[in-house]
Amino acid sequence: MDKLQYSIDETLQGVRIDKALSTLNQEGSRTQIQQWIKEQHVLVNGSVVKTNYKCSAGDIVEITIPELEELDVVAEPMDLDIYYEDADVLVVNKPRGMVVHPAPGHHSGTLVNGLMAHCTDLSGINGVMRPGIVHRIDKDTSGLLMVAKNDVAHESLVQQLVDKTVTRKYQAVVHGVIPHDYGTIDAPIGRDKKDRQSMTVTEENSKHAVTHFRVIERFKAHTLVECQLETGRTHQIRVHMKYIGFPLAGDPKYGPKKTLKFNGQVLHAGLLGFVHPRTQEYLEFEAPLPQDFVELLEYLRKSN
The missing domain is CATH 3.10.290.10 (RNA-binding S4 domain)
Known part of the structure; x- marks a missing residue:
């Protein structure tokens, strides 16, 4: 050293x-x-x-x-849904069920394993287990992620997240019929004292968190909403919607036990926009709802 x-x-x-x-x-x-x-x-x-x-x-x-660790994450060829790629950044549409990076219990089959097989030039700022990863979405959340292919790009994208200039919009189905068309949830999020694996709205050891939402469609007992992140805390949308009394459908951690049949929370990161680190051009990408999400909406419409 x-x-x-x-x-x-x-x-x-x-x-x-x-x-x-x-x-x-x-x-x-x-x-x-x-x-x-x-x-x-x-x-x-x-x-x-x-x-x-x-x-x-x-x-x-x-x-x-510290001495550089040998990268022990195995590259695994995958059919990645890549929306954009150049020498600096890559935008990928992550499917529901895929973990973003290796962690205890998930050493293979992650997005990082696939990225390493796709390209060798990923930023190293986040360490050997998370090369290129600027931000994350949960395993059972589908949607768009930006990936940095060098450290200069990584720092630029992280700073944009800090400055709250990245556009991140999600679609979600929540329990209950939200009466108002728009809302903003401004409530700090921290670790739940009773369950260290969960987050909650709390004043203790918390971080500022803001989520904006608008109602897209109402059903008999559920609502389709678009959520826009101003901050990016762990499980933010899931925690905030539970906090105001409209938890996400299918959410095993924050939702009710009696819920819609779905493989995880009904949440899709559908829109992502940022300024390109090198060209300074604003780029915006939109990924359509996954088929299972579309089928769920059709079921809810028929149940009205």
């Missing part, structure tokens, strides 16, 4: 440690440096700090750069 040492001078007084190090260390991107800080590879005056630590003049900063 390589070790680097820096002394903070007056020009960086009060600057966040991740920003200061991205100025001092031109080889590491700010996102990469933030990852090193989280993994405790960065010490300030011999102590571990968080990414929001404000530097003081005279601070001695040590970075232990």
Whole structure:
């Protein structure tokens, strides 16, 4: 492992440690440096700090750069539904039932396994298990994802997510008939204390979360809605719709036990728009509803 040492001078007084190090260390991107800080590879005056630590003049900063891990994710040829691809970015339509990246219990058959067989040039910012992955959607959510093919593109796309300039629209079927045509849910989301595998609306250890929705069609006991994400928290749409009393149909985690027959939550990431990292052109893509989603809507219309 390589070790680097820096002394903070007056020009960086009060600057966040991740920003200061991205100025001092031109080889590491700010996102990469933030990852090193989280993994405790960065010490300030011999102590571990968080990414929001404000530097003081005279601070001695040590970075232990970890050795690159051998990528042990197996490339698996797949028939990926690719909507766009160039040297910088790729947009793919993920089917319901596919996990985005390898994790305990899901070492193969993930989108990352397929991407690695499709192309070798994926960004490495998110580590060996998530090459190219800028954002995720749940296993049983279908729809569009943007993938970065180099670190410069990755940083640009992540910054657009932070700046809330990425357009992300989903279609979902929820339980209950929503009486109003439009709504905005502004409620912080964090880990559920009673179930660490679930998220909930809470003030403790939570993150700001905003979802906008509009009603597309009403049925006898359900509603088809379009949800637009302003933020991108884990399970955000599922948690927010449950919070206002209209949980997603088919959702095994946040929905009622008595629900529509469907393989997971009825949720599709149908529209994705972003500014291209190199050309600065706004690109927008739309994926039609999967066949099982269409068939469910036909069933609900007949049941009215």
